[in-house]
Amino acid sequence: MSIYEQVLGFIESPGAESFEALALDVFRFQFANVPVYRAYCQSRNANPENVRRLANIPYASTLAFKYADVANISDDAAAGLTFLTSGTTKGFAERGRHRVPKPEIYRAAAIAHLRRMLFPDDARIAMLAMHPTADRMPESSLSRMIGWCIEEFGAGAVECVASRQGVDAARAAVFLAETAARDEPVCILGTTASFAALFEHLRANGPRIRLAAGSRIMDTGGAKGQIIPLGAEAVVASAGQLLGVAPALAINEYGMTELCSQLYDATPFNCAGAAGTPGARMKLAPPWMRPVALDPAIMSPAAPGAAGMLAFFDLANAGSISALMTEDFGIVQGDAVAILGRAAASGARGCALAIDEFAERELARVAADRR
């Protein structure tokens, strides 16, 4: 059985006891077949002979996908899919590339965890995509995932109201009003920024829409791309106020192009005993993914309960690099993760703070107060 078949089998039928053995097999496979990861491991004196435990597998920075060719020599280079990171700050040339040789593993991982976290009630409902679908933005992993979600869980009305140029909030509002009029539950998928645009439109144009019971939203991306960031709690509150979505069905996703698996908010809808308060939510990783918070200075796990840089071993990344350290801070408790935000690149320092930076903070504070 190939390593890909083993991973697919694990995703379909996870067993906690076999995770580490499979993770070590995946590591050996990647060491043998992903030359740039092998070079990295060798620079750290790590190889299949001396890596005997999951904890010994070297985590590579997600920057690997930006600066190196994370190619897998065992795969047909023409096969598979290649996704680009959003590259919001550095421009197109600096966008990371993640080649996924076996999209069926990515799909299986995405669908299985979506089923657990967003569709635990086995619903098949109307779908509104507020991010371009894969036919409109094939290089976006989120687009692909949204497409798979629609294929798997969509029924009835389906519409995508986003293009590369932006989201058509007015059209989204019409779609939602129509589904509400039909008392048809709907699932809205999009970036947090697209939800911010929708909420702004609904506030400006009213009236409120009361979506049918069982309607849900999945937002992702956090503050990225927003002038005035919409916090997680504000998304939940606005979804309730403006759309009538129950708080437990407003679910934030944490994912990135470099990882084929995603984490979602644990809420009373998908996890018995989960925190009901949006601000206290943790995100749950799927069984084929192990999160860890690393102390970035020594690249070892942070003390239990302490914040660190989030890293994951993601079996679904079998075709590239599974052990990845992100640029996000978080706290890890088992398979639950509290995301604390993005680590800033080196920026303003010195024995002073610029008045313009000071003014920017002030603007942000005023904006927050206004909300």
Added chain:
Amino acid sequence: MNGAEETAPSVRSDAQLDERMIEARAAELRGVLESPLDSTRIVRALTATLGGWRERKFAPRRRIIAALVQAWGWSEALLEESFDALFAPFDAESIRDFARAATVANELIGVVMPGNVPGAGMHEIVAALLSGRGLILKTASPEPLTFAAFAQSLRAADAAVGERLAVMNWSRENRAATAAFRRACDWIAAFGDDLTLADLNRLPAGDGSSRALVGFGARYSGVVVAGFDRISDGDAAALAAAIARDLALFEQQGCLSPHQAMIETQDAGAARDFARRLAAAIERRSARTPPPSRFDLEAAAAIRRMRESARWRMLGGDAGVELLEGGGWGEPYRWTVVFDDRAEFTISPGGRALTVARFAGDNELYDRLSRFAGRFEAFALAAPPTRWADLHKILERIEVAYICKPGAMQSPPLNWRHGGGIFLERLKTSP
């Protein structure tokens, strides 16, 4: 516990401070300022006080360094050398000369002090006192110690001079105190990454006018080595040691710490070799003045990002990059040098991290740095004497406030135009 209270009775805890106390302190200071002091008396008191701080055996300095070692995890050796550099310019002659040229005024200045560099702002405090002003310093929570001890030592030298300097500490949540501070002072100078600034900007001044808030922007420093190909091996070694000193002092936290060294040579190999030599010099210095025993998470993450960017560019085949790391894998950071042949000016994450890049000629130097024009504080310049004037002009065009020799970056003169001179200009023009 407020650590400052142990060393300086004048610093009061947050809970003790309220609006009335700041107003009372300001009223006291205004009363004091109504009786002008003879300039020579201020000079004498400051000369004696700063003379004490220049000595490693001076008791207040020893206490502060011990407290900072404990609180910040910085090494004693590093702090000693940093304080040596900070106080070096405050000799009797410099103090006297500054006082002679000063424009005296009867003003009360409020200063929000920085929290990341012990003693930063000393130049401004001394300049203001020598210009006849009174000051209320609002120290930052991470560093409430140094100026409280300084004020106490000034009072010990001459109580009448010392009572012109009040040092207080309150949190930014204490809005009543902040409002009183804003109202009570003629103008405010603001350093430091302290959100109290936001409160200050929002609050009206006491007379209802919008009184000036003088703010020091985030500013960066660097190194230019011109004519590298003509530098002897011995000079290159000395140069590397001097740059390593500038990098290490105050743990690269202030605006007077280099972020990038620009090396003028046509030979990429020579520039790369110099980066390695520099790394070796930083390692030698780190053995003498050890790096911090701990980093906060954000600082550690920023250093990690710099390293991983360089590492993966190398692994990705970018031959113009080389990562040199102090401290092995799994060991605490000691230092980081990234040779990045054609890098734009790159801001360092701190933690003794430096980018080394190459340039060819004056025009390219200007082009590479001009993007940050107006944001530079200091440049250490190593150049043949024949190039000095032209390079000065380039650095002045990009508004570098302080140009010095390598190794002297942390010791600007008393008349240093910090922040482009905003504070000194204000002293000359107001009221």
